[in-house]
Amino acid sequence: MNLGTRKELKQExxxxxxLVNGTPVKDPxxxxxxxxxxxxxGKPVRFTAYEYYLLNKPAGVxxxxxxxxxxxxxxxxxxxxxxxxxxxGRLDKDTVGLLLISNDGELAHRLLSPKKHVDKTYYARVAGxxxxxxxxxxxxxxDVDDSLHSLPARxxxxxxxxxxxxxxxxxxxxxxxASAPAVVSEVKVTIREGKFHQIKRMFSARGMEVLYLKRxxxxxLTLDPDLPEGSFRPLTEGELEAxxxxxx
Numbered sequence: 485m486n487l488g489t490r491k492e493l494k495q496e497x498x499x500x501x502x503l504v505n506g507t508p509v510k511d512p513x514x515x516x517x518x519x520x521x522x523x524x525x526g527k528p529v530r531f532t533a534y535e536y537y538l539l540n541k542p543a544g545v546x547x548x549x550x551x552x553x554x555x556x557x558x559x560x561x562x563x564x565x566x567x568x569x570x571x572x573g574r575l576d577k578d579t580v581g582l583l584l585i586s587n588d589g590e591l592a593h594r595l596l597s598p599k600k601h602v603d604k605t606y607y608a609r610v611a612g613x614x615x616x617x618x619x620x621x622x623x624x625x626x627d628v629d630d631s632l633h634s635l636p637a638r639x640x641x642x643x644x645x646x647x648x649x650x651x652x653x654x655x656x657x658x659x660x661x662a663s664a665p666a667v668v669s670e671v672k673v674t675i676r677e678g679k680f681h682q683i684k685r686m687f688s689a690r691g692m693e694v695l696y697l698k699r700x701x702x703x704x705l706t707l708d709p710d711l712p713e714g715s716f717r718p719l720t721e722g723e724l725e726a727x728x729x730x731x732x
Contacts, residue, residue: 547574581699601676612692614669
């Protein structure tokens with residue numbers, strides 16, 4: 485539970501750092517079943533096999549477990565996090581929004597497997613005029629470039645120029661640009677795959693540039709509107725149950 489290395493723990497246990505049901509235990513090989521009251525240097529310890537966190541990823545942070553030079557999404561969880569956590573999937577460095585952090589490899593595989601086709605919905609601001617023809621192309625799937633033919637996706641036009649249809653999607657300064665293009669479209673996009681820079685590549689193939697991208701949902705999991713960028717919280721039991729049922 486992120487209290488130290490196996491060697492360090494054994495040394496501290498032999499020094500009397502652990503109480504089991506109020507009794508000092510100095511044998512590192514003692515087996516417990518999880519029903520005991522275990523104190524580590526006076527603080528209670530409970531074993532949790534898996535942990536699940538909802539993170540509102542900010543721009544400028546990479547979706548990696550560790551990096552010697554750049555801030556990772558796991559760095560946002562602080563130094564006391566357990567060391568087996570990882571981001572479930574990835575968001576580009578400049579993309580913000582929902583990211584699941586866990587150590588549950590089986591759940592991650594189910595959510596990310598191309599065979600499961602788990603929906604991922606994004607809000608985007610795009611330089612250019614998104615039209616009904618673009619909506620139809622996304623719906624049917626099209627050749628994005630030499631290495632990608634997109635699966636059918638859902639594209640919804642929220643607004644073209646002017647104010648967004650729902651301003652709650654834009655919550656920070658990253659949504660603005662220093663020199664705004666003449667025409668800006670605000671859209672929601674739902675894809676069932678997660679290729680490298682996929683949404684940016686899809687719009688680029690249609691002659692437009694993505695200015696801002698924010699993930700709103702992944703399967704049944706939606707971004708908490710009360711969670712500031714850079715913040716995280718554990719999943720609720722309801723969210724976790726919905727995730728476990730997705731893709732079945």
